[in-house]
Amino acid sequence: MxxxxxxxxxxxxxxxxxxxxxxxxxxxxxxxxxxxxxxxxxxxxxxxxxxxxxxxxxxxxxxxxxxxxxxxxxxxxxxxxxxxxxxxxxxxxxxxxxxxxxxxxxxxxKSRYLNFDELASYCYKAAGVVGEVSARIFGIARTNNPATLEYARTLGEALQLTNIIRDVGEDARRNRIYLPQEDLDRFGVSSSSLLRGQPSGDFQALMRFQFERAAGTYERAYALLPAEDRRAQRPGLAMAAIYRALLDEIRHDGFRVLEHRVALTPVRKLWIAWKTYRFA
CATH class of the missing domain: 1.10.600.10 (Farnesyl Diphosphate Synthase)
Incomplete structure (x- = not known):
């Protein structure tokens, strides 16, 4: 091999x-x-x-x-x-x-995050930098174009926020909680209840808040992408379209992320990727 x-x-x-x-x-x-x-x-x-x-x-x-x-x-x-x-x-x-x-x-x-600033720093290491490297591979018209790299970094962070929402239950079973403690406190959700898989407080409102934060991060990323690099960056846009559809699917499922892990079918992923390539 x-x-x-x-x-x-x-x-x-x-x-x-x-x-x-x-x-x-x-x-x-x-x-x-x-x-x-x-x-x-x-x-x-x-x-x-x-x-x-x-x-x-x-x-x-x-x-x-x-x-x-x-x-x-x-x-x-x-x-x-x-x-x-x-x-x-x-x-x-x-x-x-x-x-x-x-x-x-x-x-x-680290398995807990006090606030969103701490989480954002982690998201950069886990996904933002991956976005930057990926953007270089896909193609940048002007090498090291800061706008395209900022787009890619922001998009990577949006994908990571989506992962965090999707994996709340799975992460809790590994004793990891990525949702910031300040957000849990705001909506009256205890860490111990997440670890037990039994939501407390206004869990739905907490997850809607996370949804809006992630959705807003996608929108910021899209706005940053220079027109000259849009065609080359279609793979990243395809990834964004797949994950954005996943985010909507989680919302439509009622944020039952403690019960199961929501996923898109391979056929749907391929269709979204093809459509993005075709029309982006």
Missing amino acids: TPDEYCQDKAAQSGSSFYYAFRLLPADRRRAITAFYAFCREVDNIVDEVSDVDVALSKLAYWRREIDNLYAGQPQHPVTQALSPHIAPLHLPQTALHTVVDGMQQDID
Whole structure:
């Protein structure tokens, strides 16, 4: 199996919306985003699948060393080998990959957030920086265009806020609560009730508040995208359309996120991605 085949297999196995959004890219950029996505999956799986904290930290330390190997021209892992040819042509910064690992380590170190400022900082590490790297891969007319990078960062944060809403119950079962404590207090929802899967206070109002925050973040992202980069950034817009539909589906389901995890079907994801490519 070649490094590119390894990454393709990793992406296909995940069933993620990312797979449907970037499968319509030109071959070279598709290989680049697939390799980057596989890197994100590798480090994310450590947090989700390794229960021993010391082992998880050791594995993240391995990836930090492997990032340095990659930028020294000596990648060892199939993912970094697949990513290597794209680093210089697409101006992918080393610090960005380290920031992705920082976000994964924060999931180990921190399981509660006092306010939205704390959560926003996490969202940047977990998703905003992923948006920036992805935008570079999709194509930016003027390298390092700050407006396009700000769009991508904001869009990544919108996707992460959607993930947080979708995964309230799943995260609580892992003793993680990403909803800010100040929001819980505002709506009279206790942390202990979330951990029990039994909402207290005005849980519906709390989740409507989270919905509006996420929806507003999508709107801010769309407004930031320069017209000159809109066509190149269609994969990100396709991802946004898929996740925005998921957000609406969660609302239509009555925010029953403590009971189950809402998901879109693969056919619907593919349809949304194709439609976005066709009309964006």
